[in-house]
Amino acid sequence: MKTRQTALAITLAGVLAGVTSLALADTFVVAVPQEPQDLAAQGIYKEINAPGLRNVIEPLIMMDADSGDYVPVLAQDWEVIDDTSLRLHLREGVVFHDGTPMDAEAVATSIEFVWDQENAFTIQEYAGPGRISAEVEDDLTVVVHSSEPDPMLDFRMSLTGITSQDQIENNPSAHFTQPLGTGPYAFEDWDQGSSWSAVRNDDWWGRAADDVYGQNIPDYDRVRFEFRTESSSRMAMIMAGEADIVVSPQSSDCERAERLDGFSCVTGPSSQYIYGRLDYSLFADERLEDPRIRAAIFHALSYEGLADILGLASVPQGQLGTPDMTGFNDALEQYASDPQRSMELVQQAQADGVNLNGLRVEVMGRDDTPRIGELVEAIGAMIEAVGIPTRQNVQTPAVANPRFRISEYKAEAPRAMMQVHVKENPAPDFGLNLHSNYACPDLDDPSGVSRSSVFCDEEFDERLHEALTLIGEERHEAMQELNAFLHERYVIIPLALLDRAYLVRDGLDLTFGPDGRFLLANVTQSD
Template structure:
């Protein structure tokens, strides 16, 4: 008998059994289902229903809340001590111990594992150790004021699986969550079933709705927006991600489904090569500046829909390090032509430059956005090539190893990025720190910027906290604004089409958790 059934029987209560399937039409198949994947919803939609974190961010308040840890405290500027929840078991029946949690954390954050979560790594290497049966200390080799945030990204999986069958870990997740993994039909869907032994069914401090409503969760992969929307319209799906503004407008007044939207921590950017492996013409600031001023940012935001023009930086005013003195780059094609003429006169091979504007096909409206960027650049005299690629082709190309294989190259990567940290430190480390060709697993593996002075100041800023950190990050954001390495194209709201009869609560990180879905009255 499950824990839930036993408690209900002892209390003389009838517990309603979960029933039915809740189907979500998502725009991307998971890259994998490893524990590290819970850090980024777009890479592994729905995975947090199976794999839980130690702490999480409340979708309504934005505050840190307990999940597998019931309490945490700072030991010093490098270490956080956590008290773990008692009586939690993994879906394979093994106990969640401090040793198991420590194994997970060290495995996930190890540079040797080379997981994509390294884009959210801090200034040091993170490791963990058990200091008691239910006590874990997580430490960084460098001072890290953002350690608690990084723990909200760290999925906890069965240590037995990681140690005995690590290859299976990537496609068969074993967690502690309210749903157990069932099947991944590659190219089609993945499913999970209700976990009758989930600790949250009886805990007073569980997150979300603690009465399980659905017997099965089903995540169907549909990169085409029209296909996702059709599934909700016909009742084949209960929720669809990333509808267009037109889709939301069409939902108004319709019976059967509606559109819900909200702000997000995501933005669209154009990451322009400026690394040591870039085409020589892109290392000339006048050429980069010409590219930035060639674009109509208002027009791009209107094209995307559910988007706004950023203030010249990859973030919002509520973020620590936001530089309010900056403004978005001016749309000034005449200035762009003037700058290119000056560069030509000085011998820069502007006419031999062909900028590849490339995006991943799972990015909403990426085809239209890359085409319009190409149009604007061609209008000022910059040759372009438009390319939209599948994730398994695109992803390796935008990491440092791919740079070297194609060097010298001229690429603008049009891509969606999330920043759930509420500050610019993680953003700057992942996007702007100088990449190391000999360390393709590092936090800056996708950076196209290289400036030793910037790196030195960033390393210091990441060890600061409070007002000092804010001021140091603002200075770095201002410096980057004048270097023209990455185009902040749009700040993105996100939306969903949802079937009538359901309410869905989500935060700016837009995590899909079934415990945040309730049946409407």
Template sequence: MIHGLKGRLLSGAVMFATVGMASTAVAQTPEGKLVIAINQEPQDLGAQGIYKEVNATGLRNVLEGLIAIDPATGEMIPVLATAWERVDGSTLRMTIREGVTFHDGSPLDAAAVATSINWVWSPENAFTIQEYAGPGVITAEAIDAMTIEVTSSEPDPLLEFRMTLGGVSSAVQLAEAPERHFDTPIGTGPYVFDEWQRGQYWSADVNPDWWGLTADDAYGTTTPDFAELQLVFRTENAARVAMVQSGEAQMAMFPSSSECDRAADENAYDCVTGPSTTYLYGRLDHSLHADPILQDPRIREAVFLGLDIKGLVGLIGLASVPQGQLGTKEAIGFNEDLSPYPYDPERAMALLAEAKADGVDISSLNIEIVGRDSTPRISTIVQAMGAMLQGVGIGNEVRVQTPQEFNPRVRIGGYANEPNRQMMQIHVKQNPSGDYGLLLLSNFACPEIDDPTGPARSSVYCDADFDAALEAAMGLYGDERDAAMQALVKAIHDRHLTVPLALLDRGYLVESGIEFTFGTDHRIQAVYINKVD
């Protein structure tokens, strides 16, 4: 059962256990190795990356945040901060947990936490977490030995949520060897980083001095059951599945729906699935350096009407059709009046004919439909979309690229290198905040083309009126915020900027005898992975 009311942080969560297994954890000394086959190698292991579970899977086992989201309730729970309170609309006062040490032996205190927050959220560092930075610049200051104040330069109703996103890293390392921060993380978590074998895996060992072993308010459903963690990189879905089938791994990310069906007949492992806040979507270039032909509203509508979204969802499996927007019904700003874009090839062809009659060179349409190879079943998806658009007379080419190729192209820095491009990015994105402000700012606010550091660095849209309305909405609370966000969501829908393709369930193959608890943000943390009777 999924719990949640509009206005809660998340839509809720549920515990998923291996079928036939008891739900009682076995209390024991950590032993053995937990091997997890994941779908891509991390871009880096910096503290800013704990928010992106797919791009830095499992990093929260080493680097902890100040606050976390409980996977069973969707509520905020203490981690390295034991308490927090609002000073005003822009400032959050947080009490730091006492008696905690980093893996390098240095103490956790207010000064160390402030250093890490300022590092992670610095606009000058321009980390990808800036996409979640909100309306202002986030900074932190120690006000006594164990208390910090976190401040946004603009009023920010989501400041507490943003403190769930970034990790806290050793201030000693940041001062003495900041370059090592990206490949040798030093945190406070239940596991200590061991090594990163490029192209193969990264690993960690259990932390015998973890504060959670003695704290009454430690997070998780178990103290660590495994002595070692190893996250093995396997882009190919079949390779991940084979690792569990052979017993080489205890868990594997993102099996297909057919593989989940097949697992029902297996005794050695099962497939566990659950809803997520993750969406597959297509973002169509609109302005900036895009081909001007894509600014014609008839062309854009024709592209969207030429896509059979329901058919794509069936092809993807473990997914449902989104209601014309990137959000669940519980999210602040969800617009009940919107519907999925219809599949109407006849209307699409009529719009193209109308544009051609007005002098638009339809023959110059050649949209690149590009996806990242770590997205499950991406080759099948982009090929199907290409065939659909070809069927209504829209020229295209399909391409699947590695993260190293794909990521730079979909950020501001890559725009100027491809003038007059025609691109639809097929990508996945989460909205773990339960608030549309996060998605609207990162996807649709006008980016500064000469400053690739801001929250809208991946936006392909630019409209001054929209930006003004979004800026006003970001500072609102309650029903006023909900109504303002709904209006902005409708504007995005009506202008055919992003086509929501699927609301994704997430699935895992899990060895029998292991119980995995996760929420809609699908964090893989060993303290939520239990050995059971």
């Protein structure tokens, strides 16, 4: 059996057999399922939409793959000042790829740029209860502030990419296509529609550091990320010896890997999930506010069947997260698949005057989501079978993303859509999850944390705001209660939890974190 499971770290070693060696031995090639939307610093937390960017742009701190604790990166140490402030002490002598110094002024500029709400970056989905700002205390010390108590400021700094102050201030447009970080690899080229690449940074601070993550000197001179939307194309690359690693193979690819020599399928849990966000209280068709219609849709679905379609997936426990997360409610269960009950609920609603004429729920996904066509077709058919008309739609990110934001909801009102989409929990805490997915969005600030939410409930918002300021067991219990509150209201369907999977050629030693992100500094060629 060549498919291997792991929770935190994976080590692979072998002898190349049956696979042609790479033409460029000094270039590490990664086949990824999609092209980056951009290469801005705010995207280093995204391994799907910005694959590999973390090798060029570094955060101040990061979560250790083995322990789950925060460890130094650009900040050597840090301390909590109070419930709204965090002080970070920076490494001395670090420079950006353009040769400018990484000092407190540059770091403060990056922090405020990334978290500026007016920039409307997607990282706002992981913002806390307050606005984030930064001040320079001395040349190598920066203090981060939140306008509201925020016990997770350190986590937010682990998401924050630090880049050249000179570029941000003097050439901001280049920030999105030509990243200037501090990482072990420096951006080389972006051949749009094909690949992007980076070369080894010989001035990397990690070469002389005792506490560096990974190797002091990475094994490979260059890394190239090849964009291949079709899983079969990525599979063909590793079979032909044209890739070292393939991201997001299908379960059938992993089955083939068991029979072939030269590479293996590596699987393990991830922080990703796929959900169905069904329009609710904001500009929605009023018939979707009827609890019987919502319950009928939730219970119409076969969750085991949907997980089988996706492959490398499992059925959630009635919430958008896993048992290791603060706030996970073990008393909840996944919504029962019961089409007969759904049909009865629809009939009850109709008998009470709910007229379904003209209602057609749009089951919609993005074309960069694996197996999305099959998934939305199956969901639509299951809902149709209980008496609720649907239509299925798959669109490009450029078309779909605006429709996933509150700014577009009003333009389509009254709307009846189920957004089928992949998201991740970058921290083992339900606070971020609940805030971004369920809090009522500010219609006057369509770039805010909850800009994709379709739900507005005053009681929920008040309880969430309080819970976000708590720590320890109080926080855990408050989040558990909120998960139960949402479960009863049929707001978002937890469709599946996704495993992380890779095809990896033999002869490599790698370490992956629980979020599945790989760093080339952690890749070595085995003897």
